Amino acid sequence: MHPAYSVILFTTSSGAGYGLLFWVSIALMAGDMSHTHWSFFFTFALAVALITVGLLASTFHLGHPERAWRALSQWRSSWLSREGVAALATYLPVGLLGLLSLLKITTGAEPFLALLCALGAVATVWCTGMIYASLRTIKEWNLTLVPVIYLALGAASGGLLMGLMTSILGGQNHWQGAATLLALGVALVLKLVYYRHIDSDDGTYTAAQALGMGTKGIRQIDPPHTRPNYVMREMGYDVARRHALRLRWLGLLCLVAVPLTLISLGILADLPMLLPYLFAVMAAGIGLMLERWLFFAEATHVAMLYYGAPRA
Amino acid sequence: MTCLPEKTGKKLGLVIDLDICVGCHACVTSCKEWNTSGYSAPLSDFDPYGAEPDGAWLNRVHSYEIDNDHWKGTVHFPRSCLHCEDAACVTVCPTGASFKRAEDGIVLVNPDTCIGCKLCSWACPYGAREYDQDDGVMKKCTLCVDRIYNETLPEEDRQPACVRACPTGARAFGDLGDPASAVSQTVEDRGGFNLLEEFGYKPVNKYLPPRKGSDHAPAVPTTPTKTTGAPIEKLFAWADRALSR
Numbered sequence: 001m002h003p004a005y006s007v008i009l010f011t012t013s014s015g016a017g018y019g020l021l022f023w024v025s026i027a028l029m030a031g032d033m034s035h036t037h038w039s040f041f042f043t044f045a046l047a048v049a050l051i052t053v054g055l056l057a058s059t060f061h062l063g064h065p066e067r068a069w070r071a072l073s074q075w076r077s078s079w080l081s082r083e084g085v086a087a088l089a090t091y092l093p094v095g096l097l098g099l100l101s102l103l104k105i106t107t108g109a110e111p112f113l114a115l116l117c118a119l120g121a122v123a124t125v126w127c128t129g130m131i132y133a134s135l136r137t138i139k140e141w142n143l144t145l146v147p148v149i150y151l152a153l154g155a156a157s158g159g160l161l162m163g164l165m166t167s168i169l170g171g172q173n174h175w176q177g178a179a180t181l182l183a184l185g186v187a188l189v190l191k192l193v194y195y196r197h198i199d200s201d202d203g204t205y206t207a208a209q210a211l212g213m214g215t216k217g218i219r220q221i222d223p224p225h226t227r228p229n230y231v232m233r234e235m236g237y238d239v240a241r242r243h244a245l246r247l248r249w250l251g252l253l254c255l256v257a258v259p260l261t262l263i264s265l266g267i268l269a270d271l272p273m274l275l276p277y278l279f280a281v282m283a284a285g286i287g288l289m290l291e292r293w294l295f296f297a298e299a300t301h302v303a304m305l306y307y308g309a310p311r312a
Numbered sequence: 313m314t315c316l317p318e319k320t321g322k323k324l325g326l327v328i329d330l331d332i333c334v335g336c337h338a339c340v341t342s343c344k345e346w347n348t349s350g351y352s353a354p355l356s357d358f359d360p361y362g363a364e365p366d367g368a369w370l371n372r373v374h375s376y377e378i379d380n381d382h383w384k385g386t387v388h389f390p391r392s393c394l395h396c397e398d399a400a401c402v403t404v405c406p407t408g409a410s411f412k413r414a415e416d417g418i419v420l421v422n423p424d425t426c427i428g429c430k431l432c433s434w435a436c437p438y439g440a441r442e443y444d445q446d447d448g449v450m451k452k453c454t455l456c457v458d459r460i461y462n463e464t465l466p467e468e469d470r471q472p473a474c475v476r477a478c479p480t481g482a483r484a485f486g487d488l489g490d491p492a493s494a495v496s497q498t499v500e501d502r503g504g505f506n507l508l509e510e511f512g513y514k515p516v517n518k519y520l521p522p523r524k525g526s527d528h529a530p531a532v533p534t535t536p537t538k539t540t541g542a543p544i545e546k547l548f549a550w551a552d553r554a555l556s557r
Contacts, residue, residue: 073407218380
């Protein structure tokens with residue numbers, strides 16, 4: 001599948017934003033942060049900014065971005081529509097809590113609003129993952145593991161940002177580092193299971209099945225057009241196997257190994273956490289982009305059976 | 313509404329005969345000609361006379377060589393939307409622009425509400441939808457919905473452009489939900505099948521298999537066939553003897 005940069009930016013940025021929203025809401029509910037304190041407001045604002053940048057980026061690849069509001073209508077059947085509804089619904093408690101924080105008003109409803117924010121964040125990221133996982137045509141995506149990985153990566157990247165913001169703005173957060181390390185570990189295990197799974201699946205369908213004529217023995221001799229068409233460009237994108245393997249390891253190194261090492265060292269050596277978190281966030285950002293690029297580039301589509309793919 | 317209709321009144325679709333399709337692409341060009349000014353208009357082209365021609369087409373013809381336990385030979389294979397009963401391209405659509413008509417089962421895209429997110433093309437296992445980068449919306453076979461009900465056309469023209477154009481009669485149009493229809497009868501008689509049956513999207517369009525030919529190419533005869541004793545044969549026999557001396 002063609003890795004569109006707008007979709008990579010959308011899923012990574014909004015994923016990290018929702019992850020940060022989740023952790024900052026949990027911190028508020030746990031009483032580790034006060035919504036009247038600036039450290040909460042700025043952390044909260046960063047989450048909203050990342051989410052909003054991501055959602056705006058998701059409209060860049062549309063043929064008609066001005067019609068994007070129509071995507072809220074088909075939540076009964078479409079995961080893309082459900083994602084839009086969940087994202088928009090999450091803006092309600094986010095907007096209220098942000099306003100209360102900005103004006104330093106205490107109503108007593110803040111923990112409840114924070115709970116709604118955290119639930120909205122989880123629901124929206126789950127819907128993002130399900131957009132891909134619901135497509136039976138793409139075997140690398142059509143897995144329950146996919147939305148779970150989206151959640152784990154959102155929690156890990158959001159957790160790193162939360163740690164960075166806490167180390168900049170100050171504040172006590174003894175459990176945050178541990179939670180982030182746990183999320184990174186879970187993400188690593190899930191990604192390794194995921195790669196193992198997609199490597200072992202050669203595909204259920206053959207070119208002959210695509211033609212309805214037996215199960216084997218098909219060779220394309222005359223293609224229908226002389227240059228690649230939309231279907232070939234969009235669905236036929238293929239990354240060299242050798243490069244994919246290297247990029248996987250590089251991605252996991254940046255996304256998990258580097259942050260895990262820096263933060264563990266920082267905690268164990270009782271260092272000031274600003275620099276470890278800063279470098280961890282930078283490394284994880286690169287790793288996340290690589291991971292998401294590969295998620296698209298390694299995905300194969302059944303329709304390519306008509307264009308010479310032996311299996312899919 | 314992108315939920316699928318529980319039942320459609322008719323199941324309009326095509327039956328494509330792989331036995332007699334000669335791969336001439338007349339259905340491809342006639343489809344483009346009609347639909348670039350019809351319901352799906354325009355079907356934009358980019359650099360059509362240059363080095364990298366590209367554009368939105370609703371029908372494509374592949375040619376394959378097949379060699380397995382059942383079939384041997386060349387297959388010309390027209391590929392377009394199959395108007396599936398369980399059409400995932402419809403249910404994934406976030407806007408309701410992609411829909412299946414309850415009255416006749418035709419799957420259409422409303423060009424006025426499509427946002428061009430391309431998700432429907434990802435959901436289609438047949439690669440039947442093509443994005444029009446100029447128009448910014450998804451394009452697909454309309455089963456010539458603007459011909460088949462068009463009373464301003466002569467009756468013989470009220471069928472899809474591809475069917476009308478096919479010089480060998482390899483394409484037929486009709487109601488595949490009616491077991492008594494001509495198309496359903498042909499499917500029954502010839503063992504018509506679904507593409508990617510195992511996938512389970514229940515395509516309405518059916519394909520007819522190539523008839524069984526000989527498994528082997530005829531060999532060149534090496535020994536003379538039996539003689540009839542005609543005078544001309546005696547002359548040849550004398551010439552053969554004379555030349556062999």
